[in-house]
Amino acid sequence: MAASTLTEVARLAGVSPATASRVLNGSARKPGPDIAERVRQAAESLGYVPNAQAQGLAKSSSGLIGLIVHDIADPYFSAIARGVQEAAREQRKMVLLATTGGGPAEEKEAVAAFAARRADSIVIAGSRSRRPGDTEGNAELAAELDRYCRNGGRVAVVGHPVVGATAPEGYHVVQVPNQELAGQLATELAKDWDGKFVIIGGPEGLFTSDDRIRGFQEGLERAGRQPAEVLRNSFNRTGGFEAGLQLAARIKAEQSEGGEHTKLCIFAVNDVMAIGAAAALRAEGLRIPRDAAIAGFDDIETLRDFRPALSTVRLPLEEIGRIATRATGRPGGHSADQDKDHDQELEPAGTIRGEVTLRRSTEVAA
């Protein structure tokens, strides 16, 4: 009932297992064409499927890439996942998926599980955190990662390095210029908006969120503006929605006060939160950009048809996934020519370029 084995194929073909192996899987020496054909036919007729586990055991390489995300249903992560998939396919590897919900403890579990499966490399896509409650988890995660690397595993982290990770080799960080881009966004917005800025951020300690907040504040400062107030909330639509409700109340109060007031410009640290905030404003009867402007970050594809079109910062999510994955590929894995010029190896895993994208949601037109 179990799948047929190489030995069975070999027996049917009247050759040794070794020979069969050489025929069916890549090997330096190629057996005689007549023999090869017989083996192939035997394999075919038995419906032979090589046992990757056994192959992996013997070669100590599994052909697996581990991907860690907070939530695969979040479009931010699923876009990255698509890039990882592509790159994995290039490397003829398969993707193992782990969803962690963002906790370092669960991420550590995932790394351990990947290590157990002897994944050739691991891509960590979720934002790092330095919240107080996470310090222990971070330490454990770092330790687990270090061990994994020491055992020959490759790791790529999107965004920030894992706190405390001191991995010697095989540890790559794909830098995402969150801070810089948020700064540019602020600068651009400051050109058109005289009023106050408010930031809807994630919980304090989430690097991605903090970087974007910091960058935005810096941008405001460069433009000679007051720092923006920061509302903190969960890093998802609900968080944005709740913050949006608060702001809506405030805006309506100001409006009913009469008198002159300048419109608020809201920066949510990611698109999903921005959409949540926009929904809240709308629910409260406010309109964008008439009563307030709003901008996000990421430029999530599925959200591009949202109206008013959301000003945001475009991030090449799919490419980020690809680059991270490629960074973990063993050099000379499959490419024909191998640069002897190792300089490139020393550079960061890849430079990500984003782009400020102003759209309707921050237009000044009444």
Added chain:
Amino acid sequence: MAASTLTEVARLAGVSPATASRVLNGSARKPGPDIAERVRQAAESLGYVPNAQAQGLAKSSSGLIGLIVHDIADPYFSAIARGVQEAAREQRKMVLLATTGGGPAEEKEAVAAFAARRADSIVIAGSRSRRPGDTEGNAELAAELDRYCRNGGRVAVVGHPVVGATAPEGYHVVQVPNQELAGQLATELAKDWDGKFVIIGGPEGLFTSDDRIRGFQEGLERAGRQPAEVLRNSFNRTGGFEAGLQLAARIKAEQSEGGEHTKLCIFAVNDVMAIGAAAALRAEGLRIPRDAAIAGFDDIETLRDFRPALSTVRLPLEEIGRIATRATGRPGGHSADQDKDHDQELEPAGTIRGEVTLRRSTEVAA
């Protein structure tokens, strides 16, 4: 440099590998607490990580669940993927991801790869197809699946069974009542709309699309309406957009003709296409539902903030993923009490309940 092995742990603890194994991994008999502690410490100090490949080889069960989707970045699939992940976690298994782009040939590759990795079960989430070009691919896919099942693998397919698959056991189909629900949607819409209906569908031969089209037509018929014209296009936003452009031209022509005309009601066979079509109408200066109504299918979460809110059919995507995955779990895998009542086993893998959800995009209000 390589990871440490069970043997090393055993040696350090001064016990046999078998004992170490019994301590570190689940086993019926539990060694003495003193011994157990020594082994645990040895493992800890060596940073021992069990080799799942070896375990799999020995136990001939990999703890892997293979998931096949068209495109992980498509919110429809990523929602299902989340459900699969959840259920996998319940079963203490990991998810192997394969993205196929929808072709049976690639799906066959994926199944073979999963089989090679000895995945315990496979969940196929993409729509089946019976397009002429796919017949050969379908046959091969079916053969591969049959073989996989025959070797003890479990399979769950979302929607329709794979064409030609005759798998004896372990082959489950999660029925999604596309046709029925589309019929209900049509019925509901027909109550409010006097005018013509148009369907924006996917390519002919895609089961999901065809079922929804058929169901919608049936619903119209039941309501005493003429069958709707069907525009076919690719099964994604672009397809919807292009069809939308066509319709926009038509609508504008009718409008400029003056005279009386009834508004068009558009049914796109999935939300993403509906959004594309809506974007096209908007781009052509038309407004929804003023100039035309539009409805989709799936109720994609990320799209719920779209305005005008899209009438659609809510599908419990995440649950579909969960149910499909659970259907493939070996009975008595982890649950405490094991029903001796096998009746449930014979029913379809699970009954999916959807819900027609009328929203603003099909309101009659001018």
Added chain:
DNA sequence: CTGTTAGCGCCTTCAA
């Protein structure tokens, strides 16, 4: 309760 003995299926030296 513990240790010993065989494999799980494959790859890879090494001889022939």
Added chain:
DNA sequence: TTGAAGGCGCTAACAG
């Protein structure tokens, strides 16, 4: 070029 032998790391029968 081909075959034989050993081992990858672990578990599952047996013995003790």
